Amino acid sequence: MKFNKVTPKVVEALLAIVGPEHIVLPEATDAMLRYTHDETEDLRYLPEVVVKPVNAEEISRIMQYCHQNFIPITPRGAGTGLSGGALAVHQGVILSTERLNKIISIDERNLQATVEPGVITQVFQEAVIERGLFYPPDPSSRGSCFLGGNLSESSGGPRAVKYGVTKDYVLNMEVVLPTGEITWTGANVLKNATGYNLTQLMVGSEGTLGIITKIVFKLIPYPPQNLVMLVPFRDEEEACAAVSRIFMAGIVPSALEFMERDAILWASKYMNIAVDLPEDILAHLLIELDGKDMDLLYKDAEEVYQVLEKYDVGEILVADTEKQKADLWQLRRNVGHAVKSNSIYKEEDTVVPRAELPKLLKGVKEIGAKYNFKSVCYGHAGDGNLHINIVKGDMTDDDWNNKLPEGIREIFRLCVSLGGTISGEHGIGLVQRPYIGIALNEVQLRLLKGIKQLFDPHGILNPGKIF
Amino acid sequence: MKFNKVTPKVVEALLAIVGPEHIVLPEATDAMLRYTHDETEDLRYLPEVVVKPVNAEEISRIMQYCHQNFIPITPRGAGTGLSGGALAVHQGVILSTERLNKIISIDERNLQATVEPGVITQVFQEAVIERGLFYPPDPSSRGSCFLGGNLSESSGGPRAVKYGVTKDYVLNMEVVLPTGEITWTGANVLKNATGYNLTQLMVGSEGTLGIITKIVFKLIPYPPQNLVMLVPFRDEEEACAAVSRIFMAGIVPSALEFMERDAILWASKYMNIAVDLPEDILAHLLIELDGKDMDLLYKDAEEVYQVLEKYDVGEILVADTEKQKADLWQLRRNVGHAVKSNSIYKEEDTVVPRAELPKLLKGVKEIGAKYNFKSVCYGHAGDGNLHINIVKGDMTDDDWNNKLPEGIREIFRLCVSLGGTISGEHGIGLVQRPYIGIALNEVQLRLLKGIKQLFDPHGILNPGKIF
The missing domain is CATH 3.40.462.10 (FAD-linked oxidases, C-terminal domain)
Incomplete structure (x- = not known):
């Protein structure tokens, strides 16, 4: 995959979308530092630019631009991942979801909640406990990790053994595809037999198929x-x-x-x-x-x-x-x-x-x-x-x-x-990538790559991960 | 989609795969009758031939042949479906899984079971209850429906409210793709963050992406x-x-x-x-x-x-x-x-x-x-x-x-x-197909059709369903 570099013209275009306060360039060494690593080993990769959009519409415009111009985007939550998923291994743009940090609603009548991906897992857990409700998935990093990252990696944690992992609590998601299209993946229901399960295809896809911008979770009594x-x-x-x-x-x-x-x-x-x-x-x-x-x-x-x-x-x-x-x-x-x-x-x-x-x-x-x-x-x-x-x-x-x-x-x-x-x-991310062939056969890999190609025809989203 | 008819030459080829006792032709009116309908309204469609393979290898050979010759295949479990999924609306071949009816193993150490798709749901439930284990999904037709059909439609039933639907109990599946390739979709584990979730993509795909030939279920204490x-x-x-x-x-x-x-x-x-x-x-x-x-x-x-x-x-x-x-x-x-x-x-x-x-x-x-x-x-x-x-x-x-x-x-x-x-x-199947656009937008439909194309490039498997 041959990508284009982030030229001053590209920076200008991104800046016009997110505004000057929400962009970080490599010359801002201190501000850039945290975006060069996640929690994976001692790995460091310097992106060419970091953008911090605030909603799906801005993300859509960024994706469209990068799709058209063959510029790689690495999505990033809190950077607590352990497989290198948030590392900008092809440089390009890091797209941080840190400003999408609202709990939009906690619906006690339906035992559901709608959140943005940049909400910290523990913050969400505590907000629902206040209403007598329970969101069980609790990765060890729950005090700092984001719900969007949990979904991207299909995170678990100690309570998964009884309550299941993150994927078992997602009913529906709003995602921005690499082409810039915005869509929901399902419906806000406990059972859904309406078409292929795009929700579960997106969960655990490690930020390679789209960027999650809203999540509808189911909750249970605490x-x-x-x-x-x-x-x-x-x-x-x-x-x-x-x-x-x-x-x-x-x-x-x-x-x-x-x-x-x-x-x-x-x-x-x-x-x-x-x-x-x-x-x-x-x-x-x-x-x-x-x-x-x-x-x-x-x-x-x-x-x-x-x-x-x-x-x-x-x-x-x-x-x-x-x-x-x-x-x-x-x-x-x-x-x-x-x-x-x-x-x-x-x-x-x-x-x-x-x-x-x-x-x-x-x-x-x-x-x-x-x-x-x-x-x-x-x-x-x-x-x-x-x-x-x-x-x-x-x-x-x-x-x-x-x-x-x-x-x-x-x-x-x-x-x-x-x-x-x-x-x-x-997740597989960067560091388990050399080993994927041990777990998946040629047929599975062909299907995975075909799905990637379908969602991301230019391969701009989180390149260098999984396969 | 233009399909070829089931000529005597085709019948001969299928017969060579499954043997003469396991093929039904329209002239056998009585034997054919049950394959002309499922439980959907009063709908009737006559297939050109019914084959009853006994394992994944035979199914693979049938699929390969039909893929190469553009002959439609409609997979069929017990025929208890309510959306017309098992109806041969483009005629061609009905592939019945009724002979894949073995409970291969019940693994009490791991609370897992491996079964073939033609096992009746209630038979399986009773077999695991004998070991103090519980397989909760129980569609109303559980006395006659097959587990493979339950998976294809993502079936639920009354206990889903506490225990989840069929999809929540599948860990792994062996499937035969329309091209004839045989693969497992995942691993026999409760948590899996290794590549996109092919297991959940296959569940609820209404027999349009592949034919399930083995299923590994998780069980819980009764x-x-x-x-x-x-x-x-x-x-x-x-x-x-x-x-x-x-x-x-x-x-x-x-x-x-x-x-x-x-x-x-x-x-x-x-x-x-x-x-x-x-x-x-x-x-x-x-x-x-x-x-x-x-x-x-x-x-x-x-x-x-x-x-x-x-x-x-x-x-x-x-x-x-x-x-x-x-x-x-x-x-x-x-x-x-x-x-x-x-x-x-x-x-x-x-x-x-x-x-x-x-x-x-x-x-x-x-x-x-x-x-x-x-x-x-x-x-x-x-x-x-x-x-x-x-x-x-x-x-x-x-x-x-x-x-x-x-x-x-x-x-x-x-x-x-x-x-x-x-x-x-x-499921959507045949009868909800005209309404799919109410639930899914253009973006979702494009992705669904792209996935279908990826798995089934000649569109031979269960054509005329979902979209």
């Missing part, structure tokens, strides 16, 4: 009660095996998170809190149960204990206060930051059928031994979604750059052989 | 307890209004069905049972609550009563025994058959945000008065999904054929103006 427990295991694979057993006992926890020993140690160190972890504890499960009725939760907890009795577990900590619960969650949510702060790393977002987790974990460690890398594993075990953080530590640059990719390939091949795939909630 | 109540209302619109209020009170029933007075009367007459319905009762809500704990269900029921107290309701019947529950459900499930047996009819599968139901119902009756048609309304009110059965009764053929379509247009325009759309769970 479950007022919950119960959180931290279960220490003396064997990592046993912790993984227990996950599947809990579901088989008829319990659907609202979260079921796995953390390797190092994940907890690094997170507690990062947060500067003392954690007294016996030496023989190699992993933890963080289990949350939620619902309307506390008595029922205690009954469910009893059933969970009965499952856990069959394993070699340490003393189970049940969080009694809201503070204790918040602390446990804080610990879990900080694992990613902790690993990141500790070393250069790569994060793989593997996912397998949940009962295959022990095999995945064992395989990852064996592959690590073979390729001489250390990994810290944690994640949404209830979904079979294991985040594998490979830390550079004292690996040589040569091994890191040239040998490690073969190790990653082996991990991904293992996932696929177990019925899984290479990304559960982070 | 909720062992439930409670069913029948609530009579003296005002139909109040019944609709109560629906939204129940959710606003924080209750998510496992079913919330609406039936007009005539719906109950016709169904009870059809089933030959006596129902003593006071004259002032104009509608009913059938409410089911389910879960693990009976005490909690009684608490929820109390909250439902508190909502209902605000309306002018008759005596609430709470089904105490399994027999009573089954009878109530039997009544509800027979409304469609009852209407069908009573008169020529058309069924519209409207859907709106649930709080807009009273407006929809009022509008339908006003439009009926204007165009002089009688309607019997019932359906999945919790989802905002209202089935409008328009009965011919004593309408003239001229009014039925020429005036009524304008009335249907008005109903659909009303749905869309309320944020809804023209099909919730039956």
Whole structure:
């Protein structure tokens, strides 16, 4: 794909659309800095210009212009992505949705809400909780990530295990296509058998098919009660095996998170809190149960204990206060930051059928031994979604750059052989792109590329991602 | 689209693929009869040949042959569809999936099952219930419809209100494309952010993009307890209004069905049972609550009563025994058959945000008065999904054929103006095809047609449906 550069004439055209306050050029070094990276490894790409439109109409005009002039556009939410989706790898224009940040309406009669894509996930969650409503998807970055980004990557988070991922809450979206056309994808209804599912085609398309400008979410009643427990295991694979057993006992926890020993140690160190972890504890499960009725939760907890009795577990900590619960969650949510702060790393977002987790974990460690890398594993075990953080530590640059990719390939091949795939909630983006052929066959790739061509005939939207 | 006819040479080629026992020609009048219709109105189309392949490989060879020779193929499940999707409107080949009828595996460790498309929905439900597992989608025709057809139409049913529709339980599918290529659409995982969502693109595509040959479903633990109540209302619109209020009170029933007075009367007459319905009762809500704990269900029921107290309701019947529950459900499930047996009819599968139901119902009756048609309304009110059965009764053929379509247009325009759309769970198929432009704009239609072209360049698969 041959693109044109952002000339002064292009800047002028963009400026006429968004206004001078809403454009950033590379000479504004400080203002530009945050647009050169997302949360993916230590990657940096400098765009030629950043524009911050305020609505679908401005985005439509920008898209039309760039479509006609073959200028690449990289859409960007909060820049918290972990697969490099918001990086301007072909330079050109970064289109930030940060000014589309309104909660347009919360419709309590229909349990729906209409929002713009630049609303922070947690802000939205708190706004609906005030009305007794619940928007469950909660990626670890929920305090800073945008709903539009969550949709683009089909984000999950701990509650997905009971409540589903972001895609399961979208009823309808307004999108601007790369050609500049504005359309809704569906209708504001819970069931829709009217034509192909454009809504779900757009969700998880990583900003390559269109830019989301409005979202209609469904909401559910807020479950007022919950119960959180931290279960220490003396064997990592046993912790993984227990996950599947809990579901088989008829319990659907609202979260079921796995953390390797190092994940907890690094997170507690990062947060500067003392954690007294016996030496023989190699992993933890963080289990949350939620619902309307506390008595029922205690009954469910009893059933969970009965499952856990069959394993070699340490003393189970049940969080009694809201503070204790918040602390446990804080610990879990900080694992990613902790690993990141500790070393250069790569994060793989593997996912397998949940009962295959022990095999995945064992395989990852064996592959690590073979390729001489250390990994810290944690994640949404209830979904079979294991985040594998490979830390550079004292690996040589040569091994890191040239040998490690073969190790990653082996991990991904293992996932696929177990019925899984290479990304559960982070997307393919830039960094998993070399591995897409492990997960998708030639037929699938042909269909994906055909769909891309249909939506974006000039290939201007987020080029260099997915395939 | 210009297609070729099924010549003796074509029959020979198909026969070589499926074998002589698995092919039906028009001269076999009796054997052919069932393939000339589905459950849509009184429509009849005679195909040139019916083939009954047994696996993906045979289907692939049939598709390849028909693709190369421009011969239309209409895929067919159990033929219980309500939008004419299985009708051979361009003649050619009917490809029946009836021999792909195996439950391949029920994986209790992962709460997944792999099935072929020709498995009857209820057979599958009962097979997983035996293992304490639950496959919730239950269209009214569940005793005879196929899972493959459920997927093709994105079918729902009463439990969708709490548990979601068929699409929400599919993890992965094996499909044969019109070109004969065989591929899986995703992976056997609960979360997948690896490329565009081909699985959800295929679901609800009404057999126009490919033929499903294997399905991996997710399952959930079976909720062992439930409670069913029948609530009579003296005002139909109040019944609709109560629906939204129940959710606003924080209750998510496992079913919330609406039936007009005539719906109950016709169904009870059809089933030959006596129902003593006071004259002032104009509608009913059938409410089911389910879960693990009976005490909690009684608490929820109390909250439902508190909502209902605000309306002018008759005596609430709470089904105490399994027999009573089954009878109530039997009544509800027979409304469609009852209407069908009573008169020529058309069924519209409207859907709106649930709080807009009273407006929809009022509008339908006003439009009926204007165009002089009688309607019997019932359906999945919790989802905002209202089935409008328009009965011919004593309408003239001229009014039925020429005036009524304008009335249907008005109903659909009303749905869309309320944020809804023209099909919730039956699909567009043949009979809603003239109305698709009311629900979808030019941009959407261009994308849909582009996707169709990408998957099926010769347009051989289920031509004449959707658009």
